[in-house]
Amino acid sequence: MSSPAEIVLDRRRGDVVARLSGEVDMSNATYVRDQLLASMPNDALALVLDISGTRYLDSAAIEVLFDVSRRLARRRQELRLVMPPDSPLRRVIELTEVHTAAPVHESLEQALTE
Amino acid sequence: MRTRASRQEALATLGQQALAGAELDGLLMDGAAIVARELGVDHVAVLELTRDSKRMLARAGAGLPDGVLGGVLPTDPSRLARDLGSASAISAAIGARGRKFGVIEALSRGARDFSADDSRYLEAVAGVLGAAVERAGHEDLVRDSEAQFRELADTTPALMWMTDAEGDVTFVNQGWLRFTGGESDAGVTFAASAHPDDRAQALRLWEEASRLREEFRCEYRLRHAASDGYRWVLEIGVPRYSGGEFIGYVGTATDIHERRGMEEALRASEASFRELADTAPAMMWMTDTDGRITFVNEGWLRFTGTTFQEEMGESWALGVHPDDAEHVLTSWEEALAARRPWEGEYRLHHQSGEYRWINDRGVPRHVGGHFVGYVGSAIDIHERRTMESRLFEVYQREHRIAETLQRSLLPERLPPIEGLEMAARYLPGARGAAIGGDWYDVLERPDGRVALVVGDVVGHGLRAAASMGQLRNAFRAYGLVEASPAEVVARINRLVMSGVEQVMATVLYLVLDRETGEVSFSAAGHPPPLVIAPDGPRFLEGGRSVPIGAAEPAVFRESTAILPPGSSLLLYTDGLVERRDEPLDRRLEKLAEAAGAASADLNDLCERVLSGVLGDVDPGDDVALLAVRPLPVVDTHVSLTLPAEPGSLAQLRRRLARFLHATGATEVEQYEITLTICEAAGNAIEHAYGPGDATYEVEVAFDSGELTASVRDRGSWREKRGEHRGRGLSIIEDLMDEVTVEREEGGTLIRMRRRIREDRAA
Numbered sequence: 062m063s064s065p066a067e068i069v070l071d072r073r074r075g076d077v078v079a080r081l082s083g084e085v086d087m088s089n090a091t092y093v094r095d096q097l098l099a100s101m102p103n104d105a106l107a108l109v110l111d112i113s114g115t116r117y118l119d120s121a122a123i124e125v126l127f128d129v130s131r132r133l134a135r136r137r138q139e140l141r142l143v144m145p146p147d148s149p150l151r152r153v154i155e156l157t158e159v160h161t162a163a164p165v166h167e168s169l170e171q172a173l174t175e
Numbered sequence: 176m177r178t179r180a181s182r183q184e185a186l187a188t189l190g191q192q193a194l195a196g197a198e199l200d201g202l203l204m205d206g207a208a209i210v211a212r213e214l215g216v217d218h219v220a221v222l223e224l225t226r227d228s229k230r231m232l233a234r235a236g237a238g239l240p241d242g243v244l245g246g247v248l249p250t251d252p253s254r255l256a257r258d259l260g261s262a263s264a265i266s267a268a269i270g271a272r273g274r275k276f277g278v279i280e281a282l283s284r285g286a287r288d289f290s291a292d293d294s295r296y297l298e299a300v301a302g303v304l305g306a307a308v309e310r311a312g313h314e315d316l317v318r319d320s321e322a323q324f325r326e327l328a329d330t331t332p333a334l335m336w337m338t339d340a341e342g343d344v345t346f347v348n349q350g351w352l353r354f355t356g357g358e359s360d361a362g363v364t365f366a367a368s369a370h371p372d373d374r375a376q377a378l379r380l381w382e383e384a385s386r387l388r389e390e391f392r393c394e395y396r397l398r399h400a401a402s403d404g405y406r407w408v409l410e411i412g413v414p415r416y417s418g419g420e421f422i423g424y425v426g427t428a429t430d431i432h433e434r435r436g437m438e439e440a441l442r443a444s445e446a447s448f449r450e451l452a453d454t455a456p457a458m459m460w461m462t463d464t465d466g467r468i469t470f471v472n473e474g475w476l477r478f479t480g481t482t483f484q485e486e487m488g489e490s491w492a493l494g495v496h497p498d499d500a501e502h503v504l505t506s507w508e509e510a511l512a513a514r515r516p517w518e519g520e521y522r523l524h525h526q527s528g529e530y531r532w533i534n535d536r537g538v539p540r541h542v543g544g545h546f547v548g549y550v551g552s553a554i555d556i557h558e559r560r561t562m563e564s565r566l567f568e569v570y571q572r573e574h575r576i577a578e579t580l581q582r583s584l585l586p587e588r589l590p591p592i593e594g595l596e597m598a599a600r601y602l603p604g605a606r607g608a609a610i611g612g613d614w615y616d617v618l619e620r621p622d623g624r625v626a627l628v629v630g631d632v633v634g635h636g637l638r639a640a641a642s643m644g645q646l647r648n649a650f651r652a653y654g655l656v657e658a659s660p661a662e663v664v665a666r667i668n669r670l671v672m673s674g675v676e677q678v679m680a681t682v683l684y685l686v687l688d689r690e691t692g693e694v695s696f697s698a699a700g701h702p703p704p705l706v707i708a709p710d711g712p713r714f715l716e717g718g719r720s721v722p723i724g725a726a727e728p729a730v731f732r733e734s735t736a737i738l739p740p741g742s743s744l745l746l747y748t749d750g751l752v753e754r755r756d757e758p759l760d761r762r763l764e765k766l767a768e769a770a771g772a773a774s775a776d777l778n779d780l781c782e783r784v785l786s787g788v789l790g791d792v793d794p795g796d797d798v799a800l801l802a803v804r805p806l807p808v809v810d811t812h813v814s815l816t817l818p819a820e821p822g823s824l825a826q827l828r829r830r831l832a833r834f835l836h837a838t839g840a841t842e843v844e845q846y847e848i849t850l851t852i853c854e855a856a857g858n859a860i861e862h863a864y865g866p867g868d869a870t871y872e873v874e875v876a877f878d879s880g881e882l883t884a885s886v887r888d889r890g891s892w893r894e895k896r897g898e899h900r901g902r903g904l905s906i907i908e909d910l911m912d913e914v915t916v917e918r919e920e921g922g923t924l925i926r927m928r929r930r931i932r933e934d935r936a937a
Contacts (some may be wrong), residue, residue: 065825084828086819087857117828117846120854120903149846156909157902 066115068096075106075174082118085125094125097133108133109172110163111143113139118150130162141165141172182296185209190303199311203235206279206304211237214293216281218259221269221304222248223277231277255280262286265294267301269308276308334397334408334428340421342385347503351428356400370396370405377410381423382419388414388421394435397428407435458533458553460491465545466511478533480526496522496530505907507537514539514546520556532560532600589617591832594689598777600785600800604750610681612639613799614647618654625689626654626663629746629801630682631701633722644680646671646723650684654826660684660697661733664723668699672727683746689805692738699723702752703765705745705770706738707780712759712767743780743804745770750796751788762788777802778826805834819860819888824853827873838877840931847910848929852884854903855925859888862923882929889922 066083077100086094101108108129112118130140140163144150154165166172189209193202207219220243221235231248233239233255240259248254256264261282269276276746279301281289334349351357355368369377373395384391391412396405413425458478461470471486479486479494495503499521510517514936522530537551589597600617612632620626628650632642657663664684671678679760683704696704696715700722703714717734738744745766752762769787773780780802789798813834817823828849835845852873859871871888908914913928 084825086821086824086853087860088824117849119824119850119857121857121907123902149843152843152847153850153906156906169589 067095068093068100069116070100072105073109073173075104076109076172077101077105077107078109078111078163078169078173080111080114082114082116085115085122086117086119087121090119090121090125093122094128097125097129101133101136101138103136106136106174107141109143109169111169111172112150113145113148114145118148120157123153123159126159127162139163143167143169143172147167182213185213185298186299186303188534189300193307197307199307200235202307204237206300207235207237210279210281210300212295213296214281214289216283217273218261218280218282219281220255220280222255222280224250224275225779228275234277251765256282260284263289265289265297267294267298268792269301269305276305279304307832321481334430335426336412336428337415337425338385338412338423340423342381342424345423354400354430355398368398370398372396372785375403381412384412385414385424388498390414391424391426394431406430406432408432434891457553459551460486460537461540461550461555462537462548464548466507466549468614469548475553477522478525478531478553494523494524498522510537511549517549520560523553530577531555531557533557541549590619591836592617592619592625592828594806595687596777596804596806596833598781598802600781600791600798602750602785602798602800604797612643612646613642613750615746615799615801616647616650617801617803618651618688620655622658625687625753625803626650627685627687627744627746627801627803628654628682629701629748629799630680631748631750631799633679633681633724642680646678646682650682658686659733660686660695660718661720661731664697664699664720664731665729668723668727668729668731671724677724679722681722681749685744685746687738687744687805692742692805693735694738694741694744695733695735697733699731700725702747702749702759705747705767706736707743707745707770707773708739710739712771714763714767718845738805741804743775743777744803745780745784746801746803747784748797748799750798751784751800753796775802813873814875815873817856817873821857821860823860824856827853827856831875834875834877838882838931840882844929844931848882848884848931851907851910851927851929852886854907855884855886855927857903858925859886859923862888877931880930880932882931884927885924885925888917 066081066085066089069080069082071078071080079097079100081093097108097110103116110126110129126140126142133140141153142159142163142165144154144165144167148154154160159165164172181413181540186209189202189206192205202441203221207221210216211219217238219237220233220239222231223234224231225247229250231250233244233248234247235699236244243255243258253264254444255261259282261284263286264280264282266278266280268278270699272283281293281296281297316739334351334354335346336344336351337346339345347357357368377393377395380393381391383389392410394407397408398404399406405432408428409431410426410428412424412760415422415425426804458475459470465471467488468486468491471483471491475486476483481494492500492504503519503521506516506519509515516536518534518536520532520534523533523535525531532555533553534556535551535553537549540547540550589599595617597617599617601613601615612631612634615629616627618626618628628647630643630646630650632639633640646667649670650663656667664682667682671680681700683696683698683701685694685704687694694715696718698704698717698719700720703716703719705712705714715734715736717736718732720731721729747766752759752766754762765788766784769784770780772787773783781800784800784802785798792830813830815827815830817827831852834847835848840848852875856871856873869889871886873883873886875884877883907927911927911929913926915926917924917926
C-alpha cells in the first residue's frame, strides 16, 4: 500500500500549476515525480507546485523536488513552490534548503510568471 | 352504253361489298353481272385456276348457259369463246399478291372492238375481285388451321387456349378442362382459374403483352381439380396474325409445379449460401503435413493482394502483424505439432495497406486415416474487432472516470477522530465499468458521538458514482443535525424521493458513543454490521427497513446495542457478501469467521476480511469496508511492530497522528515529530535484510511534556547512503532535541527526544 497523494493540474498561461495534496513518502515519491514530469509540456515555462494542501512530505519527497527541479532546468523550465507561511512543512523545506533549487512563494499569484 | 359514271358507281358498290366481307361467291357473281351490264356483253365468266394450275373452274358468271357454271375447262383461253360461239372477247387476270387466282372474261356473240376504257374497267373489277378472293382465302385458311388446331389440341395432354383479337378466350382444350375441372370453354375469361394471389399479376402481364401484341409469358398458380388446389404453370401466349392482321393469341400452359418447388428450394438455399459466403469463410487455405501452405483460394488472394505463388510455403506469416506474429505462430506450431484444430485471431496485411483483423481456423485433414495437412478458412472480423475494442475503450474510460470520481469523493484518509481507531477500504469492482456507488464516511457529531455510514447506490458507472457523492453529502448534512439514525435515513429518503433522478441506495447509518460503547443504527436494505467482541464476532440485527429511494412514505427503524469494551465494529457493503454462487448466510458466516481470526489491528482486520471473504476472486461489484474501534480514553504510549516495507509508513503516521493529537501537540509539532520518527523508520526499512519477514519496532511515549521515541531495526546501520538518506538524517537531527544512534547486535536503535509545546525559536 502506498500513501495517498493526488496531483491536480491546471494551466495558467505559460505555467503549469500542480496542486499536490495528500502525503508523499518513500512509498509513492517516484510516482509523484513521474507524474509531475509528465505534466510538463515543452511549451510551459514553469511548473508551479502548490504544496499548500500537502499534509506530509518526507526526505524522499524533498529529494523529488530537487530531482524535478534539476530535470526541468535541463529543459530550460523552472520549478517554483507555493507554500503558505504558516505551513507545518515550512521548517523542513527551509532546513533542507529546497529554496535553492525551487524558489518558494507564499501564494499562487506570486508564483505565476507575469 | 352505260355512262362512265354508272360504271364507276357499280365498281364502288362492289368494292364496298368486298370490304364489308361479303361472301366470295356472291361477290364473284355480282362482279360478273356488273361487267356484263356495264360492258354490254353477252357472257361473263369468272374462271378459277385449279390448284394444279392445269384446269379452270367456272366459279361464277353472267349470261352463261346452263352447265357451264361449275364446270371445268382446260386452260386454253379461247376454249370458252369457241364453246359459246363468241366473236369477240376480252379478259383480265384476277390475282392476289402475285398469286394468280384466275380470270374474268367478257364475251360478245357479235364482232366488236373493245375500247381501252372497257379493258381498264374489266381490270378494275378483276382487282376488286382479287382483293375479295385474297381476303376470303385467308379466312378459309384460318378456319382450316383453327379446326386443325382444335383437333390437335384436344388430343394432346398439354393445356392450350386461344383468344380472339379482343383478348376474349375463344377456346381451351380438353387438357385444360381436365386440369382445371371446368366443363367447357364457354364463359372462360382469362386468368379466371388463376390463384387469387396471382390473378392481378397475370392480368397485368396479359394486358401489357396483348396491348403491344408481344409474346405473353407468366408463371402463376392455376386451379388444379385433381388435387383440389393450385399448381404452378408456365403460360406462354403468342399473337396470331392472319394476312398481316392480328387475330388473337394462342397459348399453352405447362405444369411447372415440381420445377418451381425445386427452384424455390434452390433460391432459398442459394440465398442462405450467399449470406453465408458474405459473412463466413471467403478465405481458404490448405497445408501439407509440415504446415506449409499448398493452396489458398481467390478470397484469400483478394484479401492479401498477393499472388498464389507468394502465399505458398511459410510466407503467409510475413503478412501477420508484427505484434501478433509471435503468439499466432506459436499457437499454430503447437497445434500443428499435436495435429489439433487451430484458431487464431490476428491482424493480417490487407491489400489496402492496412492490417485487418481476421479470425483464422484450421482443422487437420485425414485421408484414409493418414494426416495429410490442414484445411482452414478465415473471415474478416475487422469491423467487429475494432467495434469491440472501441467499446472496450469506452468502458475502460468510463471505469477510470468513475473510479477517479469515486476515490475523490471518498475520504482520502479517514479524519483522525480522537479515541477512535479506524480503517477503511474501497475496492473498485473488477468488471468492465462496474465501478459502483459504494461509499463510507465518518463524522464527528457536535454531541461528541461519531456517525458512521456505509452505503451502496444501486447501479454502476458514472451516474452511480455521482449519486453516491450527493448521498454522502446529504448524510454529512443530516448527520450533523439529526441525532436519530432512523430520522436521518427518513429525511434522506424524502430528499431522494423528491428529486428528479431515480436513485436507490442501501445504507447502514450508525451513531457510536465512544465513552459508553452504545450504538444506535438504521439499516436501510443493508446487511447488518458486525461486532467483533473479545468473546467472538456477532452481527447486529434489527433496525431494518427498505432501501432509500424505494418508497415514500416509508418506515425507517433504528435499533440500539452496547459494544463490549475492546470490541471492533465492521461496516461493509453488499459487494463483500453478495455472490451468485453462494447463499448470503454462508457468506456472512465466512465474514464472521475471517473477522474473528484477525488481530486487534484494524488494518489487519480489513485485509483479512477482504482476503477471507473474497479470496483470490476479484469482486464483481465494488466493496467498501469501514472498521472502527473505540479506544481507551487515555493513550500515552505507542508500541508497534511493523513490516519493513514503505507501505507501513502511512499506517505508522496514522497511529502517531492519533497519539500526538492526544498529547496536545501543535500541528507543526505533530508534523515534525511524525516526520522524524518516519525518517528513522524509513532508514530501518532501507536497512532491512530483504522484503521477507523483516520488521521494525517503534515505541513512542509522552510524559511530562516530553516525547520520547525509539525505532529499532534488524539491519546493519549505514551512515550515509546518497544525498537523500543524508538529508533524512539531518532532518532527524535538526528537528529533535536529542538523537542517539546505537548499533546493536544485528540491528540499530535510534532514540529521539523532544519537548512539546515549547517555544523552539532558535
